[in-house]
Amino acid sequence: MPEAVAFQGVTDHSGLHEFSVRETDTFWGTLAHQRLSWISPFNTVQNCDFSQGKIKWFESGKLNVSVNCLDRHVHTYPERVALIWERDEPGTEVKVTYRELLELTCRLGNLLKRQGVGKGDCVTLYLPPCPLAVASMLACARIGAAHNVVFAGFSAGALADRVRDTQSSTVITVNQGVRGGKVIDLKKTVDQAVQNCPSVRQVLVAMRTENTVVMTDRDVPLEEEMMKENVVCDPVAMDSEDVLFLLYTSGSTGKPKGLVHTQAGYLLYASITHRSVFSYQDGDVFGCMADIGWITGHSYSVYGPLCNGGTTVLFESTPVYPDPGRYWETVERLGISHFYGAPTAIRLLLKYGDEWVQKYDRSSLKTLGSVGEPINTEAWDWYHQVVGDGRCPVIDTWWQTETGGICIAPRPSDPDSEIVPGMAMRPFYGIKPTLLDAKGESLPGCESTGALCISLAWPGMARTIHNDHQRFIETYFQPYPGYFFTGDGAHRTKEGYYQIVGRLDDVINVSGHRLGTAELEDVVSLCPAVAESAVIGYSHDIKGEGVGVFVVLKRGVQIDQDVLAQQLREMVSRNIAKYASPDFIQVVRRLPKTRSGKIMRRILRKVVEQKDDLGDLSTLDDSEVVYEVIRGHQKLRSKQQD
Ligand code: WTA
Numbered sequence: 085m086p087e088a089v090a091f092q093g094v095t096d097h098s099g100l101h102e103f104s105v106r107e108t109d110t111f112w113g114t115l116a117h118q119r120l121s122w123i124s125p126f127n128t129v130q131n132c133d134f135s136q137g138k139i140k141w142f143e144s145g146k147l148n149v150s151v152n153c154l155d156r157h158v159h160t161y162p163e164r165v166a167l168i169w170e171r172d173e174p175g176t177e178v179k180v181t182y183r184e185l186l187e188l189t190c191r192l193g194n195l196l197k198r199q200g201v202g203k204g205d206c207v208t209l210y211l212p213p214c215p216l217a218v219a220s221m222l223a224c225a226r227i228g229a230a231h232n233v234v235f236a237g238f239s240a241g242a243l244a245d246r247v248r249d250t251q252s253s254t255v256i257t258v259n260q261g262v263r264g265g266k267v268i269d270l271k272k273t274v275d276q277a278v279q280n281c282p283s284v285r286q287v288l289v290a291m292r293t294e295n296t297v298v299m300t301d302r303d304v305p306l307e308e309e310m311m312k313e314n315v316v317c318d319p320v321a322m323d324s325e326d327v328l329f330l331l332y333t334s335g336s337t338g339k340p341k342g343l344v345h346t347q348a349g350y351l352l353y354a355s356i357t358h359r360s361v362f363s364y365q366d367g368d369v370f371g372c373m374a375d376i377g378w379i380t381g382h383s384y385s386v387y388g389p390l391c392n393g394g395t396t397v398l399f400e401s402t403p404v405y406p407d408p409g410r411y412w413e414t415v416e417r418l419g420i421s422h423f424y425g426a427p428t429a430i431r432l433l434l435k436y437g438d439e440w441v442q443k444y445d446r447s448s449l450k451t452l453g454s455v456g457e458p459i460n461t462e463a464w465d466w467y468h469q470v471v472g473d474g475r476c477p478v479i480d481t482w483w484q485t486e487t488g489g490i491c492i493a494p495r496p497s498d499p500d501s502e503i504v505p506g507m508a509m510r511p512f513y514g515i516k517p518t519l520l521d522a523k524g525e526s527l528p529g530c531e532s533t534g535a536l537c538i539s540l541a542w543p544g545m546a547r548t549i550h551n552d553h554q555r556f557i558e559t560y561f562q563p564y565p566g567y568f569f570t571g572d573g574a575h576r577t578k579e580g581y582y583q584i585v586g587r588l589d590d591v592i593n594v595s596g597h598r599l600g601t602a603e604l605e606d607v608v609s610l611c612p613a614v615a616e617s618a619v620i621g622y623s624h625d626i627k628g629e630g631v632g633v634f635v636v637l638k639r640g641v642q643i644d645q646d647v648l649a650q651q652l653r654e655m656v657s658r659n660i661a662k663y664a665s666p667d668f669i670q671v672v673r674r675l676p677k678t679r680s681g682k683i684m685r686r687i688l689r690k691v692v693e694q695k696d697d698l699g700d701l702s703t704l705d706d707s708e709v710v711y712e713v714i715r716g717h718q719k720l721r722s723k724q725q726d
Contacts, residue, residue: 085360085496085513090114097498104513105540111514112141112543116352119391121156122147123321126348132541134566137557140325141349141543148319149328149351150193150226153390154186155319165395167215168369168418172262172401174410177418180215182393185222188215190317191310192223198313199286199304201254203228203320206330208252210243210274212236212261213376213398216290216306218386220256221329221376225347228320230327232342235377236261236268240276241659242340246332247281249342249550255284256306258292264405271297278302324348330550331379333485334600335559336590342550343485350488351391353544357489357512358388360496361481362422362451369448371397371420373411373429378597379485380455384424388489403429408436412444412471423471424453428595430463430471431626438470446471454480455490456596457628458584464505482508482584484570485598486560488544491515492582509581516540519576520564527576535588536574537567590685592621592629599631599664601685607659608633611652613641618675618683619666622692630667632692634713636675645671670720676709691717 085100091111094100104111109129116126126145132138157164162183169178180188201207207224209231211217217233224231232250234243247255255278261268271289275298278284289299290306299305325346332340358364370389374380376398389396397418403411403425411433415423433440452472454464459480468478482492492508492515494501503509511517519527519534527534545568549556563569573585587593590601604619616636624630633652637643649669656665676684690698691714701707 097496097501101511101513105516108514108540112352115356116142116145116348116543119355120147120348120352121152126324130541130543134541134561134568137548137553137561139541139545139547141346142324145324145348146321147324147348148226148322149347149387150189150222151319152351153222153225153387154182154189157182157390157393158186161393164393166390167218168395168397169213169215170397170399170401170414170418172265172405174401174406174413175417178215185215185219187315188219189222189226190315191313192216192219193226193317194313195288195306195310196223196229196254197227197317199254199288201227201229203326205254206230206232206250206252206327208243208247208250208255209233210236210255210257210270211290211376212258212263212270212292213381213385213400214258214292215398216258217376218390218398221382221386222390223317225322225328226317226319228322228326230329232330232332233377233382234332235375235661236270237375237377237663238661239658240273242661243273244277244280245340246342247277247284249332250330251283252281253283253285254288255286256288256290258290259297260293260295262292263400264402267293267295269297275300322347325547329382331382331485333379334591334598334603336600336602338600338602338606340600340603341552341555341559343546344548344550345488345544346547349543349545351387353489353542354383354388355391357544358384358394359392361479361490361493361512362424362453363495364389364392364394364422366393368421368450369395369397369419370422370424371399371415371418372424373399373403373426374424374455379488380424383489403433404436407440408433409440409443412441412446415446415449416444419448421448421450422453423449423451424455426456426596427454427459427463428457428626428628430454430459430467434463434466435626441470446473449476452476452478454478455483457593458586459506461506468505477503478505479503480506480508482572482582486546486570487542488546491538491542492517492584504577504581507577507581507583509583511582514540514542517574517582518567519574520567524564530576530580531578533573533575533585535564536570536572536582536584537564538570539567541568592631594621594629594631594663595627597663599660603660604631604633604656604664604666607656608635608652610659611648611655613637613643613648613651615639616675618685618688620685620689620692622689624667631664632688633666633669634672634675634688635669636672645669668720668724670713670716672713672716674706674709674712676707676713677705678703679705688713
């Protein structure tokens with residue numbers, strides 16, 4: 085890191101890491117001065133108190149995030165490509181320069197202002213990855229509104245919940261999305277959702293396809309109205325701690341949490357991690373495959389790369405469209421230098437064989453990244469050996485919606501330091517991980533396994549849960565007083581490297597997407613035939629975790645199992661999203677419970693994973709239930725294999 089010379093006595097990576105956690109204020113203060121453009125300077129670096137969930141960085145400083153991501157680059161290299169929109173149809177990519185992106189952002193900012201949106205409002209975006217989506221995010225930042233991007237795979241019900249929770253007056257969408265050769269009626273979903281959202285005054289509709297859609301009085305044709313606007317829009321001076329965006333993610337209750345990220349700290353952290361974890365340099369083409377609806381898309385398709393004046397790819401398609409060579413054909417055609425993807429996609433492509441990779445020239449690749457879930461060594465080796473021809477480092481990055489940016493990754497490190505397959509390994513600058521045992525004692529020494537906590541605040545961390553600061557405190561700061569609790573378990577090796585073990589709470593990770601078991605159970609319980617249910621995650625060779633549903637039917641209900649399964653899958657798609665759809669549904673007479681009535685999901689998971697050792701059954705009210713479930717599960721399996 086070039087700024088390291090500013091820090092006295094620092095000569096190598098571990099020296100810089102030590103400095104960053106010892107002299108945190110000097111470290112982050114220096115970087116904030118050097119990396120961000122300020123309208124007026126901050127006077128304190130941090131003001132944080134975990135016991136109250138108080139996290140504040142760079143107070144009294146004023147800046148505008150869109151200026152940092154656009155204007156300052158337009159001054160130096162207006163014609164540099166900011167975005168490459170890799171559309172669903174291969175070979176139809178669209179390039180957008182910094183000058184063009186600034187113009188688009190300003191027009192949209194002016195349009196939003198004309199529609200009455202201003203500082204303190206929240207705009208919901210229901211958009212696939214595309215330049216207009218990025219410009220909408222930046223337009224909000226420019227005029228001081230917060231954005232709330234909802235993954236365009238979520239159902240009308242899930243969208244409505246998020247719009248209501250944010251009280252958005254404005255939703256931005258497209259007539260239709262296009263993904264994997266299929267057309268998806270996004271505007272129709274928005275129409276359904278906003279029926280139950282009284283706060284919504286207008287829906288701005290852009291045209292991704294040529295098909296017309298029904299427009300109501302509430303709808304505004306986005307392109308047409310935008311073209312009436314000026315290409316100059318004055319940026320609003322924002323306080324460092326004003327809200328930049330909300331992003332919903334699943335937790336251990338039925339209600340998703342709207343995590344809040346603010347301006348300066350988030351932007352600084354996204355940009356520094358983007359540059360130093362991936363050694364991103366000028367001229368590189370950064371290809372983050374995540375959808376903008378997830379935090380990975382926010383930090384590493386949009387804010388990190390753009391703050392660094394980089395060129396970033398927006399991928400609209402899927403890894404297997406039109407065939408399993410899509411990623412590598414795209415790498416060749418766009419000259420991607422940094423490929424950042426999810427283990428689930430790697431595991432899927434691995435099964436199709438090496439030919440799909442080897443058909444294409446991948447010599448532009450320098451770094452391969454992985455995110456969202458643990459990467460097993462088989463997938464890691466294939467990624468490294470086949471995709472990267474053994475010459476690109478594979479960087480497994482651990483982080484969360486809550487952390488804003490990467491917290492543990494093999495790089496940065498001293499040059500040529502070892503990278504151990506399947507491990508995130510090294511904490512980033514300013515990150516101080518601690519493993520704690522069940523009693524809340526910090527586990528000393530190197531080798532240990534425990535709850536992964538972080539003991540110092542860092543600028544990228546979430547500030548609160550929208551409308552529920554108490555839940556923020558209870559979820560992240562109360563389980564282990566004095567620490568931020570990640571919800572993950574981790575193992576530390578004798579060398580001091582971290583390996584993530586998985587979630588410790590009732591959150592499952594399906595293809596890198598978080599899903600609360602309680603959220604699913606709430607939906608399942610809406611089914612009139614169901615008396616009680618238990619949803620579990622179990623290891624799945626492609627998705628990472630599969631979704632299993634156990635249901636007890638109401639007394640006297642007779643229903644064909646296939647019909648029930650069909651009904652439940654539809655309900656889940658309608659109320660949450662397709663990716664949450666159960667992999668199996670098993671009807672049981674009773675569920676294994678403790679004497680106090682708590683469902684033992686842990687045992688159900690073991691049954692599905694066919695573990696011989698089911699653990700301690702002595703706390704169960706009636707252990708015979710387990711054998712009944714096992715027999716039922718075997719039957720279900722053999723039926724599915726037929
Ligand atoms: C999991 C995604 C193992 C973890 C950026 C975390 C990982 C949750 C990794 C956050 C990794 C993310 N290795 N597990 N490299 N990266 N996870 O909020 O359980 O969508 O808590 O953020 O994904 O998911 P989220």
